[in-house]
Amino acid sequence: MTLGRFFGFFFLFLTVSCGFHRPPVTVLPDAEKEPEKILFIAIDGIGYEMMHELQKEGYFSDFQPVVPLTVTFPSATTIGFTGIFKPLDVGLVPGYESRFYSYKDNEVIGGTPGDIYKIHVNYKTYFDAFRHTMHEKAVMYAFPGVAGKEDLMRTEKLLLESPKKVIMTYLGGTDGAQHLLGRNRMMRFMIFVDRFITRMKKRYRLLHDEPLKVVLFSDHGFHFDRLKMVGTGEIEKALNTAGLKRSRHLVDENDVVVVEYGLLSAGVMMTHPKQREKAARSLTGVDGIDLVFWPEGKRVHMVNSEGEEAYFDYHWSQGGKPTKYRYVPVSGDPLDYFPIISKSGYASGDWIPDGRWKKMTAQAYYPDAGYRLYDSFFNLVENKASVMFSVKPNYQFGGFAALAGTYLKFGHKGTHGGLFRDTSTGMVMTDDPKMNLPDAVRYDEMFKLFLPQVTRAYQRRHGKREIQFLTQPH
Ligand SMILES: [Zn+2]
Numbered sequence: 001m002t003l004g005r006f007f008g009f010f011f012l013f014l015t016v017s018c019g020f021h022r023p024p025v026t027v028l029p030d031a032e033k034e035p036e037k038i039l040f041i042a043i044d045g046i047g048y049e050m051m052h053e054l055q056k057e058g059y060f061s062d063f064q065p066v067v068p069l070t071v072t073f074p075s076a077t078t079i080g081f082t083g084i085f086k087p088l089d090v091g092l093v094p095g096y097e098s099r100f101y102s103y104k105d106n107e108v109i110g111g112t113p114g115d116i117y118k119i120h121v122n123y124k125t126y127f128d129a130f131r132h133t134m135h136e137k138a139v140m141y142a143f144p145g146v147a148g149k150e151d152l153m154r155t156e157k158l159l160l161e162s163p164k165k166v167i168m169t170y171l172g173g174t175d176g177a178q179h180l181l182g183r184n185r186m187m188r189f190m191i192f193v194d195r196f197i198t199r200m201k202k203r204y205r206l207l208h209d210e211p212l213k214v215v216l217f218s219d220h221g222f223h224f225d226r227l228k229m230v231g232t233g234e235i236e237k238a239l240n241t242a243g244l245k246r247s248r249h250l251v252d253e254n255d256v257v258v259v260e261y262g263l264l265s266a267g268v269m270m271t272h273p274k275q276r277e278k279a280a281r282s283l284t285g286v287d288g289i290d291l292v293f294w295p296e297g298k299r300v301h302m303v304n305s306e307g308e309e310a311y312f313d314y315h316w317s318q319g320g321k322p323t324k325y326r327y328v329p330v331s332g333d334p335l336d337y338f339p340i341i342s343k344s345g346y347a348s349g350d351w352i353p354d355g356r357w358k359k360m361t362a363q364a365y366y367p368d369a370g371y372r373l374y375d376s377f378f379n380l381v382e383n384k385a386s387v388m389f390s391v392k393p394n395y396q397f398g399g400f401a402a403l404a405g406t407y408l409k410f411g412h413k414g415t416h417g418g419l420f421r422d423t424s425t426g427m428v429m430t431d432d433p434k435m436n437l438p439d440a441v442r443y444d445e446m447f448k449l450f451l452p453q454v455t456r457a458y459q460r461r462h463g464k465r466e467i468q469f470l471t472q473p474h
Helices: 003-015 048-056 077-084 122-126 134-142 144-161 173-181 183-207 232-241 273-285 338-343 354-361 369-378 401-410 443-450 452-461
Strands: 037-043 067-070 100-102 107-109 166-171 212-217 228-230 255-259 266-271 289-296 299-304 309-316 322-331 387-391 395-398 425-430
Touching: 037 144, 048 067, 048 183, 048 425, 067 443, 077 122, 077 443, 100 255, 100 266, 107 255, 134 144, 134 173, 144 166, 144 173, 144 183, 173 183, 183 212, 228 232, 232 255, 232 273, 266 273, 273 289, 273 299, 273 387, 289 369, 299 369, 309 369, 322 354, 322 369, 338 354, 354 369, 387 395, 425 443, 443 452
Parallel strands: 037 166, 037 212, 228 395
Antiparallel strands: 067 425, 100 107, 212 425, 255 266, 266 387, 289 299, 289 387, 299 309, 309 322
């Protein structure tokens, strides 16, 4: 029995009798005006690379070629879906992940069985079928295959029975399948998904005389590797050397809360505003950490493990979205952006419009870093980070070192969260031959492409303004 399965049983046992009222599904304005019935299936954590390979082998053949969907940083589910649902007015999410530091409570909360019922995460209410309860979540990680089949059957039932024009469902077992079972098992499951969808569409056509468009998308990518741990102990030591102190609460000016996620390739720390830079810099020597980031005024600073340093300097209009920004070197080129910038005819440090950055860096090793870092530090999340870091591909970071050790022994097969390509490129694809998708889609543009009527209705609600968050950088 793997540890995941053990915990699955444990939570099943704990939560079978929980009374839980499902939150109502969000009503999308003007959904009826969309030209045809459209089914969105969110497949948790499947990366562009894998879907590309499946199509090369002949699967998902009635879909157009898959396109990378650049996701948020950290490239993980909670902030990931929040970024994707931004044009549908999803608002802020309490934390980057289900476990997060709350300024109000002055401690790390969330991620325990009971919290699922207490902490409201808006994006979940957009799905017509979602794994809300702990029981449902437990199945997802204990028996990813079973969960995946359950989710597909629920999707079909909705498609055949719901009168709604826009239907959204969620395949949750896939993330667990990748973490615990690995790449081959995930590929096999996806082949099953392909066959299921083909048969489901046939059954739909037999019953309904109405065209149907199917869109598959994911909330983050995935990196398969044998992973080493970034030790929290080592982070603690580095903080101490810098005169700071790891703590569970922010009381003293030198306190630093290190938020331990599941096991991701990224991490978040909270500090007194004065100590952000010091806390960030202290991490650059920690084994496995690739890049550290901290915000300062209108800037996001970064240093890599080799001591190369630069910052993004943002120019934003009233609504809060960066209109142009520049990548200013301090020493070296931590993101390897110089060649990309000069190939496009700019000099490093030039102000470049966001649209240009998006195109220039979509295929970079750190895709679309300027925009993603901005959104992550200044928008999207209610409890904003003081410092964030991205680890090297063959590392992961998270709590419960012993648990991690056990997982590793059983063979944890990879993870996601980082700023680098594998983890940052989710995917989007459609079976609609009329759609003309760009080479890469940024997370908060996907629904604008597929639901123009709905996203416009939301914009009208906001007085023609883009839907944005009005928080200003601190
Ligand atoms: Zn995951």
